[in-house]
Amino acid sequence: MSGFLDNLLNGLALGAVYALIALGFVTIFKASGVLNFAHGSLLLLGGYLVAVLHDDLGFAGALALAVLATGAVAGLLDRLVLQRVGGHDPHAAHVQTIVTIGIDIVLVTDLARRVGGDLLPLGDPWGDAVSDLGPVTVADSRLAAILVSAAAIGGAFALFRFTAWGLSLRAAAEDAEAAALMGVRLTRVRTAAWCLAGGLAALAAVFLVAFPAPGLERTTGQIALKAFPAAILGGMASPVGALVGSLLIGLTEAFVAGYQSDLHVLGEGFGDVAPYAVMVLVLLVRPAGLFAARGAARV
Amino acid sequence: MPAVPPDGAPALHVESLDVTYGRALSALRSVSLSVPSGAVVALLGANGAGKTTLLRAVSGTLRLHRGAITAGSVRYGDTVLDGRDPVAAVRAGVVQVPEGRRVFAGLTVDENLRAGALGPHRRTPDRAHEARERVLTLFPRLAERTRQPAGLLSGGEQQMLAIGRALMAAPRLLLLDEPSLGLAPMMVDRIAGVVREINAQGTAVLLVEQNAGMALSLAEHAHVLEVGELRLSGDAAELARTDAVRRLYLGETADDADARGAA
Numbered sequence: 001m002s003g004f005l006d007n008l009l010n011g012l013a014l015g016a017v018y019a020l021i022a023l024g025f026v027t028i029f030k031a032s033g034v035l036n037f038a039h040g041s042l043l044l045l046g047g048y049l050v051a052v053l054h055d056d057l058g059f060a061g062a063l064a065l066a067v068l069a070t071g072a073v074a075g076l077l078d079r080l081v082l083q084r085v086g087g088h089d090p091h092a093a094h095v096q097t098i099v100t101i102g103i104d105i106v107l108v109t110d111l112a113r114r115v116g117g118d119l120l121p122l123g124d125p126w127g128d129a130v131s132d133l134g135p136v137t138v139a140d141s142r143l144a145a146i147l148v149s150a151a152a153i154g155g156a157f158a159l160f161r162f163t164a165w166g167l168s169l170r171a172a173a174e175d176a177e178a179a180a181l182m183g184v185r186l187t188r189v190r191t192a193a194w195c196l197a198g199g200l201a202a203l204a205a206v207f208l209v210a211f212p213a214p215g216l217e218r219t220t221g222q223i224a225l226k227a228f229p230a231a232i233l234g235g236m237a238s239p240v241g242a243l244v245g246s247l248l249i250g251l252t253e254a255f256v257a258g259y260q261s262d263l264h265v266l267g268e269g270f271g272d273v274a275p276y277a278v279m280v281l282v283l284l285v286r287p288a289g290l291f292a293a294r295g296a297a298r299v
Numbered sequence: 300m301p302a303v304p305p306d307g308a309p310a311l312h313v314e315s316l317d318v319t320y321g322r323a324l325s326a327l328r329s330v331s332l333s334v335p336s337g338a339v340v341a342l343l344g345a346n347g348a349g350k351t352t353l354l355r356a357v358s359g360t361l362r363l364h365r366g367a368i369t370a371g372s373v374r375y376g377d378t379v380l381d382g383r384d385p386v387a388a389v390r391a392g393v394v395q396v397p398e399g400r401r402v403f404a405g406l407t408v409d410e411n412l413r414a415g416a417l418g419p420h421r422r423t424p425d426r427a428h429e430a431r432e433r434v435l436t437l438f439p440r441l442a443e444r445t446r447q448p449a450g451l452l453s454g455g456e457q458q459m460l461a462i463g464r465a466l467m468a469a470p471r472l473l474l475l476d477e478p479s480l481g482l483a484p485m486m487v488d489r490i491a492g493v494v495r496e497i498n499a500q501g502t503a504v505l506l507v508e509q510n511a512g513m514a515l516s517l518a519e520h521a522h523v524l525e526v527g528e529l530r531l532s533g534d535a536a537e538l539a540r541t542d543a544v545r546r547l548y549l550g551e552t553a554d555d556a557d558a559r560g561a562a
Contacts, residue, residue: 164417171403171414177363178401183389183418183468
């Protein structure tokens with residue numbers, strides 16, 4: 001029984017962190033139509049900044065600065081590079097998507113050079129401490145991941161729902177021209193979405209490399225790839241879908257890893273493949289994803 | 300036309316406007332017209348005549364369709380609007396209701412109205428509340444459905460929402476693109492009444508229509524566009540009496556005109 005609860009908590013913690021990544025990915029797609037293949041390298045950048053800054057600024061200060069800086073880098077990439085590519089061509093978003101692959105290669109190459117073969121500690125306050133919650137023992141870093149992610153995701157949803165920016169984003173995603181006619185500044189709304197996504201990615205980096213993971217590696221950004229199936233099975237443009245998809249992926253991964261010995265027919269390391277297997281299964285049943293925009297239109 | 304508008308609202312002046320799409324396709328050639336402060340002006344023409352293009356030139360959305368103004372000017376009072384973005388038009392008080400309603404289907408009626416007030420404005424929260432009250436008084440149907448997704452409204456209700464959304468920006472000049480399109484005759488009458496009411500409250504209207512009967516009954520002045528050029532301009536009542544307009548836009552046959560001539 002405690003095995004089940006352990007897996008459940010681990011899955012929730014993993015899912016919460018994936019949700020930070022997937023939510024940013026989906027926000028960018030919703031705001032700009034771009035699939036941001038540089039999302040993993042933004043995450044790596046955020047983690048790297050915490051790693052190099054925490055000695056001087058303390059963990060909290062380093063994290064705050066990393067979140068702001070990564071958000072700023074994402075916003076600048078959008079404003080200075082992506083928005084200049086493609087212009088008003090109807091396929092501009094496709095071209096920009098390809099450009100993010102190039103950005104990813106540049107960022108990852110440079111960061112990998114800096115990180116080298118090291119494992120960088122981020123100086124987080126949780127270390128390898130564990131707490132007993134009734135029958136289960138859980139790492140403090142995982143509890144922190146769940147709590148902080150829930151707060152950040154709740155904050156992001158509040159932004160979507162209650163602010164002028166959130167309304168602008170949702171209106172522009174539905175009909176960019178109609179939103180423009182209302183005086184919405186499409187370029188600003190979109191850049192702000194990139195900033196938010198960058199900040200969330202930096203936050204996710206901290207929990208991805210916290211205990212029981214060994215520390216920041218040059219390949220940490222690749223873990224972000226697991227959040228992509230979460231975004232896709234959620235319906236790509238749906239923040240709620242990204243959240244549900246992430247929890248689904250996180251739980252699947254944790255349970256597959258937890259019951260590995262019972263699942264040996266599937267081979268070692270099936271936990272790494274599980275996210276994609278879940279994605280394919282969901283898409284077979286609901287080809288547009290769990291929360292795809294249903295055409296709630298009457299003509 | 301009063302030389303100095305009573306409430307200080309300026310007039311729209313479009314002068315010798317040329318618009319081209321994709322650097323090749325000429326959509327408007329040397330079109331001039333104006334909308335005096337507080338007036339209703341109708342712009343008639345068949346599909347593809349360039350009516351929507353003219354509105355896009357005023358509201359600054361040509362670029363979204365790869366179009367550009369290649370000559371001429373658009374001014375609203377002292378504000379130059381040609382070559383500017385939609386934000387500039389909204390700030391000047393010129394707001395367009397797009398053709399086909401284009402409400403945000405997945406957003407609620409309430410959110411659609413709030414979206415109308417997203418542009419730059421000189422308004423305080425009090426005035427925003429006032430604009431909302433005004434819209435809901437004008438469209439009681441919307442007041443009953445503020446929490447419903449806009450996509451579930453009927454066509455006529457969506458048109459009302461589209462107009463209400465634009466009114467949330469407190470426009471001084473409203474650009475209406477085919478508000479009667481696809482609506483039942485009774486709903487067309489309702490929309491006509493609404494336009495009259497909006498105008499009575501001091502907002503000028505540039506009304507683009509294929510439904511010439513409705514447009515000419517509302518407008519003081521009217522213009523007829525044909526394949527990118529202004530064909531006729533003048534007093535709306537007089538235009539409604541000319542044979543060309545009757546035959547082309549009011550659905551009258553040559554026989555009707557003969558019969559009228561004989562009578």
